[in-house]
Amino acid sequence: MFKAALERIRQKHRTTRYPAEPALLPALFRGYPRLDPAQCPPGCTCCSDVCPVDAIYHANGLALDMGKCLFCPECERACPNGAVRFTADEKLATSEREDLVVREGEERRLAHSMGKELVSLYGRSFKLREVSAGGCNACEADTNVLSTIGFDLGRFGIQFVASPRHADGMFVTGPVTENMRIALLKTWDAIPGPKVVIAAGACAIDGGPFRGHHEVHDGIDKFLPVDLYIPGCPPHPLTILDGLLRLLGRR
Helix, strand or coil, X not given: CHHHHHHHHHHCCCCCCCCCXXXXXXXXXXXXXXXXXXXXXXXXCHHHHHCCCCCEEECCCEEEECCCCCCCCHHHHHCCCCCEEECCCCCCCECCHHHHEEECCCCCCCXXXXXXXXXXXXXXXXXXXEEECCCCCHHHHHHHHHHCCCCCHHHHCEEEXXXXXXXXXXXXXXXXXXXXXXXXXXHHHHCCCCCEEEEECHHHHHCHHHCCCCCECCCHHHCCCCCEEECCCCCCHHHHHHHHHHHCCCC
């Protein structure tokens, strides 16, 4: 025990101080996209031509759908004039699907709280049942790491639980394959109300790279109303944490 105490003193504080302090993100992190259509030459479609999931497109100007986006660097690399740029801003979650579409000059709308009554109910103890609906385990891995000492999700009163009957909501990853559809809906039915749905990752929002496959349902909102969209492929743990705290009215 004495050795363990000395080691704890040697290691010092290991938990991130986020959100009290700014996020410490790796140099290769790609966050909120910035668009500058004024830099697009007439008729240029370099960025949309290389996008593997049609997330970036030209419709009354340049637009990028973060719900579809895999946050790969292809569009940024392809643009010769810097019209597309990914920033290091980790704050991506929204409450409405349409708010995931980024257009130059439009007001940015981040996720809002679930309302006073639910915040009063869940604000200090929020339990989630995670359902991997056919995911590749990338979103699942970045979600699970939130429970480690580095992020310590429990300090915010948020916890992932084993039983849907102990949960306040459902945290969904994966594109909702046909094989997982019934299990997903049964999990939802088992959660006592009032309850919330969170879609985490491009697959859960819009099908991700599997979009259009005949065994995939292209996201959770085809079946259930979604309260929080967290984009990314996969979303960074701090992007997930920021979204959850906004849902609880703590950001």
